[in-house]
Amino acid sequence: MPLDRCSKCGLAPPTGLMNCSGCHGATGAYCSKECQTAHWKIHKPMCKPLADDEVWGIKILDNRYQPWPSQFKHILLKTSHPVFTQGEVCPVTEKCGFPLIIWSEAIHDGIPAADNNQPAVYLRIEPHNGFAPLHWQMTEPGTCIVVRQDRKPLTKEAIEIVYNFHSHLLDLADPENEASGRGVFGRPLTPEWLFSFADEYRADEMSRGRKGFDFFP
Secondary structure, X not given: OOOOOOOOOOOOOOOOOEEXXXXXXXXXXXXXXXXXXHOHHHHHHHOOOOOOOEEEEEEEOOHHHOOHHHHEEEEEEEOOOOHHHHOXXXXXHHHOOOOEEEEEHHHHHXXXXXXXXXXXXXXXXOOOOOOOOHHHHHOOOOOEEEEEOOOOOOOHHHHHHHHHHHHHHHHHOOHHHXXXXXXXXXXXXXXXXXXXXXXXXXXXXXXXXXXXXXXXX
């Protein structure tokens, strides 16, 4: 699926984008040489031409690999991977206009887990109560795979933002909010809320000198 925004700055120039010569635009397209050069260290791990049956997702390692930034790894998947047939939509992301699908080796494939997976469980919380379903609470999910429902490339920076948005929601969760009709998080889940959070998170990370947070795809 062709990229429609610069992978570095997020702009969509009327003159079009220049595809990366390494991946042929599969995961990198740019509005200028400057953006391409500045983005190389972020783009390099995913700089590979994609076949029609390949999708970039994220592998979330279990809690043995904490802290959580170390748990997110790029993974190149075939469209025959069970995440596309057995995976569950992350309902908060669906309501916020950025639907993700998550699949657990233990829950969906019966592979015994060595440990729990906090980021994965957070991604599976329900919008109406802030809890993950019982099968995600009663079974340690172990290693999990996450992909975008639209099958566009999912980056480590994007999943980091989404995970921290879920963590923020859990800090806000209060049954009294739900009783008052405002929803358990105190306000409705909308794309505007997620993208506003993403803008603030990106600004904070960029102020710390972190790369790859120029825009939320």
